[in-house]
Amino acid sequence: MTHNDLIKQLILSFNSNDNEAFLSAAREYIEREKRMKHTQVAKELEKALFDKSPSISYSERRFKDAQPIPRDSEKGFPLLEIKHYDDSWENLILPQTIKEQLNQIVREFKDADILATYNLSYKKKILLCGKPGTGKTFSVQIISSLLNIPIVYVRFDAIISSYLGETASNLRKVFDYIEQGTWIVLFDEFDIIGKNRDDIHEHGEIKRVVNNFLQMLDNFSGTSMIFAATNHQNMLDSAIWRRFDDVVYYDLPNEATRQILFERYMKPIKRENDIDLKALARRSEKLSPSDIKMITEEAIKLAIINSHNSLSMANLSIALDKFIKREKVKDNMLEDE
Ligand SMILES: Nc1ncnc2c1ncn2[C@@H]1O[C@H](COP(=O)(O)OP(=O)(O)OP(=O)(O)O)[C@@H](O)[C@H]1O
Numbered sequence: 001m002t003h004n005d006l007i008k009q010l011i012l013s014f015n016s017n018d019n020e021a022f023l024s025a026a027r028e029y030i031e032r033e034k035r036m037k038h039t040q041v042a043k044e045l046e047k048a049l050f051d052k053s054p055s056i057s058y059s060e061r062r063f064k065d066a067q068p069i070p071r072d073s074e075k076g077f078p079l080l081e082i083k084h085y086d087d088s089w090e091n092l093i094l095p096q097t098i099k100e101q102l103n104q105i106v107r108e109f110k111d112a113d114i115l116a117t118y119n120l121s122y123k124k125k126i127l128l129c130g131k132p133g134t135g136k137t138f139s140v141q142i143i144s145s146l147l148n149i150p151i152v153y154v155r156f157d158a159i160i161s162s163y164l165g166e167t168a169s170n171l172r173k174v175f176d177y178i179e180q181g182t183w184i185v186l187f188d189e190f191d192i193i194g195k196n197r198d199d200i201h202e203h204g205e206i207k208r209v210v211n212n213f214l215q216m217l218d219n220f221s222g223t224s225m226i227f228a229a230t231n232h233q234n235m236l237d238s239a240i241w242r243r244f245d246d247v248v249y250y251d252l253p254n255e256a257t258r259q260i261l262f263e264r265y266m267k268p269i270k271r272e273n274d275i276d277l278k279a280l281a282r283r284s285e286k287l288s289p290s291d292i293k294m295i296t297e298e299a300i301k302l303a304i305i306n307s308h309n310s311l312s313m314a315n316l317s318i319a320l321d322k323f324i325k326r327e328k329v330k331d332n333m334l335e336d337e
């Protein structure tokens with residue numbers, strides 16, 4: 001994290017009363033000062049942060065009252081992370097209908113009070129499905145930015161796969177935590193439902209866990225919005241679908257959208273005249289926004305490392321070819337398995 005990122009993180013976490021994030025950023029800042037041999041500054045900051053004198057008991061109280069992040073009782077790893085985002089709606093490139101759908105979710109949340117007077121509730125449980133790298137996680141980050149509410153990020157597969165027996169209790173802890181505040185909750189990598197489906201033992205266990213999760217979702221009475229993201233929508237049965245207030249589908253981008261994506265990701269660098277956006281879009285069939293981002297970044301690095309201050313079509317072609325080749329190798333290996 002850069003110096004500016006750290007300061008921003010401090011302010012954002014202070015603003016949203018997120019003590020854990022505040023402490024972690026403050027600690028990182030102090031470590032940074034130490035690394036830079038600013039020993040005196042580091043000492044003073046440490047004192048300011050942890051001093052027990054009555055004059056700063058306010059910060060102490062804050063830290064004490066804060067809900068601790070729930071942890072796995074056996075291994076002690078944190079079951080969730082609180083993350084802050086600051087990104088703009090325009091950076092999310094999706095078909096108009098999908099953006100409208102997301103926008104509606106945001107607006108309902110903002111107008112929760114008005115809806116309540118009609119005895120209606122905003123959409124609280126939303127399922128995001130679609131291919132990898134199409135913007136599911138990114139969409140939640142954008143929504144978090146728009147609403148200025150941090151994300152409680154839960155890696156569903158981590159909670160589950162590590163210690164199957166502990167899962168129910170882990171899930172309970174997560175739900176207890178999120179019911180105490182207003183968060184954007186993201187159960188990411190919900191895919192576990194689709195994985196290991198051939199392993200009968202695992203399958204039974206996972207099914208139980210999923211049922212457990214759905215029950216908690218049904219009983220959820222907090223004010224947070226809960227998102228679950230998966231790229232195995234085919235595996236989800238109707239029992240799961242109907243638990244959600246809305247389902248958003250993410251498709252791979254079409255040619256025109258791929259062109260927009262290439263152009264967008266090239267923004268940070270000057271472009272040479274030979275760049276043929278149409279050709280790039282044509283040659284990147286079946287690639288996701290995330291793939292296109294990776295390719296463009298690779299090309300930009302090529303340009304920079306070769307001491308050119310502008311991006312050329314050659315840079316892009318090399319990066320694109322390399323990516324396509326890599327995908328082919330990956331597919332072949334999967335076939336061989
Ligand atoms: N629709 C999009 N518009 C703009 N950028 C995107 C879009 N989709 C993906 N990206 C870029 O690719 C990155 C990775 O995408 P993201 O993590 O949202 O994919 P995902 O759908 O959650 O994939 P997975 O199923 O693998 O978790 C994002 O951080 C963003 O920079």
Ligand SMILES: [Mg+2]
Nearest residue numbers: 136137188229
């Ligand atoms: Mg994701």
